[in-house]
Amino acid sequence: MNNSIKQWPEQERPRERLLQQGAESLSDAELLAIFLRSGSKQHSAVELARLLIQHFGGLNPVFDSSLEDLCQFHGIGDTKYSQLMAVKELGRRYLKHHLYQGMDLSRSDLIRDYLRYELIGETQEVFAVLCLDSQLRKLDFKKMFFGSINYCNVSINQVLRYAIQKQATYIVIAHNHPKGFAKPSREDYDLTQQILKACELVEIRLLDHIIIATEQSYSFTEHGLLKSMTTMPK
Structure with a gap:
């Protein structure tokens, strides 16, 4: 069985749906899957994202988890952990940009x-x-x-x-x-x-x-x- 999102119908792929319908149309797992980009031999990126969210109890706890905790999941290593931390920091900086003194x-x-x-x-x-x-x-x-x-x-x-x-x-x-x-x-x-x-x-x-x-x-x-x-x- 091929778990690659590339094998999914185009209208069901998270990235394509985001471009066509907007980011708000995607679930937490689908948004997380776009950043993960790939899954593991056992799971697609969306399935891996769902497992992470279920295990840690939500999207925010995933981003707050340590490298050691995340690397327990096949498909997560130093590279993906670095990407997640970068995304978290980008989100923080984006919001702070709108909340500088005088805003x-x-x-x-x-x-x-x-x-x-x-x-x-x-x-x-x-x-x-x-x-x-x-x-x-x-x-x-x-x-x-x-x-x-x-x-x-x-x-x-x-x-x-x-x-x-x-x-x-x-x-x-x-x-x-x-x-x-x-x-x-x-x-x-x-x-x-x-x-x-x-x-x-x-x-x-x-x-x-x-x-x-x-x-x-x-x-x-x-x-x-x-x-x-x-x-x-x-």
């Missing part, structure tokens, strides 16, 4: 994508702050506090000093859950409420608190939790 961040999806690229590869919990001016343009971004796999100690005073130093009108705070879901903990709610109240005292507006997990993200603003933080939703 408009009024679109919440851009902020979320930017924070995902900054935090998704971290193996420990990281707390970060994004500073924006009055026109919602990026002033600065900083990973401020680093913790363990599920906890990070945050100094609210340092957060405020940083925002004031950058002359921020708005800030977005974010942290990651390296080994879990994006659902906030009781501590996350309490910290957000404390920072919200502290920001009001110095006339800086907290726009959002975003939690980044492997395949999910959580926005406090989208859940209506920055206006009233008195109750924790179930």
